[in-house]
Amino acid sequence: MQGVWKSYGARSVLRGVNVTVEPGTLLGVTGENGAGKTTLLRTMVGELAPDEGAVHRDGRIGYCPQETVVNPLLSVSQHLELFRTAHGLPDTGHAQDLLGALGCPDAMEQQVGTLSGGTRQKLNLVLALMNRPTLLVLDEPYQGFDWDTHRRFWHLARRFRDDGQAVVVVSHLLHDLQHFDTVYELRDGVLTEGARQR
Numbered sequence: 001m002q003g004v005w006k007s008y009g010a011r012s013v014l015r016g017v018n019v020t021v022e023p024g025t026l027l028g029v030t031g032e033n034g035a036g037k038t039t040l041l042r043t044m045v046g047e048l049a050p051d052e053g054a055v056h057r058d059g060r061i062g063y064c065p066q067e068t069v070v071n072p073l074l075s076v077s078q079h080l081e082l083f084r085t086a087h088g089l090p091d092t093g094h095a096q097d098l099l100g101a102l103g104c105p106d107a108m109e110q111q112v113g114t115l116s117g118g119t120r121q122k123l124n125l126v127l128a129l130m131n132r133p134t135l136l137v138l139d140e141p142y143q144g145f146d147w148d149t150h151r152r153f154w155h156l157a158r159r160f161r162d163d164g165q166a167v168v169v170v171s172h173l174l175h176d177l178q179h180f181d182t183v184y185e186l187r188d189g190v191l192t193e194g195a196r197q198r
């Protein structure tokens with residue numbers, strides 16, 4: 001992202017954001033409530049167009065928004081099938097492996113509206129991961145995760161990074177900072193690099 005500005009009406013949220021996300025990096029974004037982290041990610045993945053500046057994207061993008069994008073009336077397997085078709089994947093084997101890696105209970109035929117919040121969030125995350133994105137953008141992806149799932153999530157994120165994927169995660173949690181290669185803080189509409197962890 002080069003010199004990206006984004007406003008909602010008179011509210012100027014991004015005020016000249018510059019950031020490059022390299023393959024094989026795990027990058028954290030912190031910032032106060034309302035600082036514009038979600039706006040930053042939505043602009044990064046192309047959901048929002050910048051008012052000024054440029055966003056260059058390369059490869060496949062996986063985006064996991066803060067709110068789950070699932071349909072309560074469909075089952076888990078129907079979601080996997082829907083996204084398998086949309087991505088043109090041969091099967092849902094990888095998605096099922098990811099659900100297993102996150103410790104998802106066997107609930108393939110259960111309506112998503114009847115799942116626990118944490119399990120729904122696991123599905124939300126897997127839907128963003130199932131096309132093996134080269135850039136993975138996650139907006140606080142583990143709200144509702146128990147401690148074991150939280151640990152499994154970071155294990156997966158590191159695996160993706162080690163496989164050469166670029167991973168961007170918004171986090172409010174201080175103890176998450178240790179997992180990042182680089183931490184950025186969004187403040188007053190600009191991204192500032194914080195402590196380098198590796």
Ligand SMILES: Nc1ncnc2c1ncn2[C@@H]1O[C@H](COP(=O)(O)OP(=O)(O)OP(=O)(O)O)[C@@H](O)[C@H]1O
Nearest residue numbers: 008009011013031032033034035036037038039040
């Ligand atoms: N669609 C919209 N229309 C108008 N204002 C918006 C819109 N989306 C976000 N905003 C405003 O932009 C600012 C930044 O919001 P954003 O959701 O990007 O912040 P955030 O850092 O992700 O916040 P949080 O930590 O609470 O999730 C807030 O003041 C918010 O009210």
